[in-house]
Amino acid sequence: MSQYLFFTLSILTIVSALYVVFSRNPMHSVLSLIFCFFTIAGHYVLLNAQFLAIVHIIVYAGAIMVLFLFTVMLLNLNKETEPHKTNWIKIAAVIAAGMLFLVLIASLKSTELGPFHLPYRSTIGFVQNIGIKLFTDYLLPFEVSSILFMSAMIGAVMLAKKEK
Amino acid sequence: MMDWSIIIEKSILVVVLFGVSLAIAAYSTYAERKIAAFLQDRIGPDRAGPWGLLQPLADGGKMFFKEEIIPNASDKFLFILGPCIFMTTALMTSALIPWGKSMNIGGREISLQVANLNIGILYIFAIVSVGIYGIMIGGWASNNKFALLGAIRASSQMISYELAMGMAIIAILLTSNSLNIRDIVDQQEGFKWNVFYQPLGFLIFIICAFAECNRTPFDLPETETELVGGYHTEYSSMKLGLYLFAEYTNMFISSAVISCLYFGGYHFPGIDSLHLSQNVAALVSVAVLFSKTFFFILFFMWVRWTLPRFRYDQLMRLGWQVLLPLAIVNVLITGAWLTYFK
């Protein structure tokens, strides 16, 4: 059962990720990226990491992609207004992407394909366990990042305040 | 097989929940019109059936038979997808709300909750934040300036108020030590309602709930006077119906969430002293939760017909400069109280 779910989700993830790249319409790209995030959240659920799945949806699909969508909507991207790119930029882009591809292939080559496991079940993804891990082993990074978020939030409030 | 009986039990619960959500959404439109009328010294719809009780059916029938118009310049797929997403997410949130104590039918313990995940409240939060895509996609796909403005207003409003809402919930989580809604509800048994321990948090939460449901005073995404119809300007027939319907479903769900988080859910002081049998007690608990929910639905409407709409900059200032700092202060106070006085 969960094996079929895994394969369905994987196919959906890959197809939607490919559509992000190949779609001509930026709006459709963004939407399929959102869909891709949902399928990844589905993978988390299969791994019994409900907390991670939900936080993934809240943060990425619920907040960050809304801002993406927002920007794309306001920019009104279509063919007429798209700035023309020179050949130099195109060549540079091809080289850069080709190098990334090379790195990916190199890293994939060195990995070994182990035997296929059914989705791994554990309670590591539960809130309590994640919390305990965060507040014992990873206390310092966690606190530092939370201070960063706090300062970002206060900064947003300060920016919103009218200049006197 | 054990598996199948659980699937059947849960499907029945889901179907009943969908039916109840839709029926309540339908009758919320009726209640809205009646209450609007009463507060304005009128009598409201009273022609369809006794006291106009069949009015929602008449409205729904009208919606179905209206001409379906899809604008030529719109993105047709997304135009249809928008209301579907909005309605789906509106209905999905009801899955994690514990509607009552568990029942016992034929020796089987049946929990009146579709799923009892240990991330409970976060799930509702996630689904609500995803629901905004319905509005954004619909507003953008309409290819209409008013619709786009409505969609942008809706999304920015949603993001801004989600923050303060999340902070208000964090205070609740601090006191209850659990994300599970059933746990939070069970901790409020008797008269230990969270609203008495978290009055500020409750105030912030309910204001944010108004904003998230796009209800007056925060109904800027669909201001008739400024944006024609807002994000659903170009919609007609049942697609418009879905949007309007989903808004009322959202209102119902957020009322239920408020009653669960702050008003003890299905608990009511003195109910245990009646010594009811398990099934009767379960039904009574469902009735208790529903009456609390209905009170908040009425409260939503009452506020709508009392307060005027915010200006957009006022809305943003309230969200970022008043509610968010207040919510942070509330979290700090709650944390300090838990550390030093408990």
Added chain:
Amino acid sequence: MQSLTNRSVVVRKREMSFMEKLYLPAILGGMALTIKHLFKKKVTNKYPEVKRIFAPIYRGVHVLKRDEQGRENCTACGLCAVSCPAEAITMVAAERKQGEENLYREEKYAATYEINMLRCIFCGLCEEACPKDAIYLTDRLIESKYDRKKFIYGKELLVEKIDERIDISKRKKNYTMA
């Protein structure tokens, strides 16, 4: 300038106090006000069952009166048309023939008499101007129609039927309310 009433208040824009800045007392006050209206008497009339009572001086669709013997009062003098501020009234006069004495009271009568109900402002000046007691405004309403031309009422609509007289006693000058 001296104020006309003692109700005027000078607007003063002072800084709001903390309680006022909270807005909550004001909001609660407003909510209390609206909830009071929930229990007030409703002002709605349920129309087809309960009809609103017209005032005795209500000015609705005109009627061209007949006298006791059933003869038309109108003599087509045109005073109503002259007095009409909206110029809604037109008429064509004709001379009464031998043998028509039981139809028309005066020697001259209106062969056609038309009031454009879309122009008419129902001021009642035609009624005031009429020297022959012929035209009166009644408490009847104009029916809605799909065609503008149908709003030009001719004699067939304006003149009262012999067998169904229209009571205009309320609009006579010496009428007193009972």
